[in-house]
Amino acid sequence: SAPLLRVKNLQVEFNTREGKAKAVNGVNFTLEEGQTLAIVGESGSGKSVTSQAIMGILDIPPARIADGEVLFRGVDLLKLKAKEMRPVRANHIAMVFQDALSALNPVWTVGFQLGELFRIHRGMSRSDARKRAIELLDLVKIPAAKQRVDEYPHQFSGGMRQRVMIAMALALDPEILIADEPTTALDVTVQAQIMRLLAEIQAERQMGLILITHDLGVVADVADDVTVMYAGRAVEQATIHEIFEKPAHPYTKALLKSIPRLDVKGQRLEVIAGLPPVLTNIPPGCSFAPRCGYAQDVCRTDDPELLQFTGERFAACHFSSEVMNDE
Numbered sequence: 001s002a003p004l005l006r007v008k009n010l011q012v013e014f015n016t017r018e019g020k021a022k023a024v025n026g027v028n029f030t031l032e033e034g035q036t037l038a039i040v041g042e043s044g045s046g047k048s049v050t051s052q053a054i055m056g057i058l059d060i061p062p063a064r065i066a067d068g069e070v071l072f073r074g075v076d077l078l079k080l081k082a083k084e085m086r087p088v089r090a091n092h093i094a095m096v097f098q099d100a101l102s103a104l105n106p107v108w109t110v111g112f113q114l115g116e117l118f119r120i121h122r123g124m125s126r127s128d129a130r131k132r133a134i135e136l137l138d139l140v141k142i143p144a145a146k147q148r149v150d151e152y153p154h155q156f157s158g159g160m161r162q163r164v165m166i167a168m169a170l171a172l173d174p175e176i177l178i179a180d181e182p183t184t185a186l187d188v189t190v191q192a193q194i195m196r197l198l199a200e201i202q203a204e205r206q207m208g209l210i211l212i213t214h215d216l217g218v219v220a221d222v223a224d225d226v227t228v229m230y231a232g233r234a235v236e237q238a239t240i241h242e243i244f245e246k247p248a249h250p251y252t253k254a255l256l257k258s259i260p261r262l263d264v265k266g267q268r269l270e271v272i273a274g275l276p277p278v279l280t281n282i283p284p285g286c287s288f289a290p291r292c293g294y295a296q297d298v299c300r301t302d303d304p305e306l307l308q309f310t311g312e313r314f315a316a317c318h319f320s321s322e323v324m325n326d327e
């Protein structure tokens with residue numbers, strides 16, 4: 001049967017004053033039921049745009065889906081009309097965003113906002129909807145849910161607010177949850193708690209989970225597979241274990257070196273020197289070449305394809321084997 005989600009050759013362009021920017025340039029991946037996929041990269045790598053394309057929430061225009069398919073159980077979501085896509089978003093694919101405060105309405109209690117989902121989409125009575133709201137707050141481990149259900153968003157801490165957002169995303173039992181930098185605004189301990197919560201709920205419900213992040217560290221314990229994105233492309237795809245054990249792309253290696261460590265105080269992180277390319281003006285050859293310590297002449301002329309090179313591993317680098325075997 002068709003996989004839960006399959007993204008094929010996704011291409012998203014933005015028209016800017018400087019020209020066409022290829023924000024996503026031919027990305028492929030598959031998500032199965034019960035699987036957690038991390039999409040990792042710096043800002044501007046195309047990871048958020050990819051998730052927005054899946055959800056059908058890109059601002060169009062200036063964004064344009066130039067090519068590709070987003071197959072949800074075999075159905076291409078990119079072919080659906082807006083009014084056909086709305087129920088998919090309500091019932092099947094949900095999203096948690098980074099900024100919980102701006103996503104919640106400040107003038108309504110969290111219980112009312114959760115309850116509205118059941119009233120609108122499930123036709124529940126006010127009192128049944130309230131009961132379900134309390135159950136959901138329990139599910140995301142908000143203490144004293146019975147009292148807190150009547151509080152307003154500003155009465156919750158950042159971490160608790162993010163739990164409310166997760167509760168809202170889970171309300172209608174989605175089969176896929178996409179979390180875009182869900183913990184970035186939170187301190188490291190709270191980040192770890194939220195990730196653990198997401199992983200627990202994912203396992204319990206056998207959802208497909210897509211975690212979008214710039215920090216490989218926060219997904220180390222929860223992801224099954226990783227797609228590393230750079231300048232709109234997937235540059236490495238592997239299991240989380242393989243990524244940490246033996247990265248095959250210099251960019252992945254650099255991301256690993258920039259993970260903040262809980263156990264080292266005042267450490268200096270290795271920042272990846274240089275900037276990603278301007279998307280309206282991608283240079284020939286490998287787009288990582290200007291920042292890459294492994295770059296040779298061929299890298300500046302020949303664009304490396306994403307190739308399968310061992311087992312289920314893919315990397316887009318002329319020197320993957322060297323990179324893997326180099327400490």
Ligand code: SF4
Pocket residue numbers: 249250251286287288289290292293294295296299304316317318319320
């Ligand atoms: Fe670096 Fe060359 Fe590999 Fe690109 S192809 S990542 S420049 S070694």
Ligand code: MG
Pocket residue numbers: 043044047048
């Ligand atoms: Mg983003």
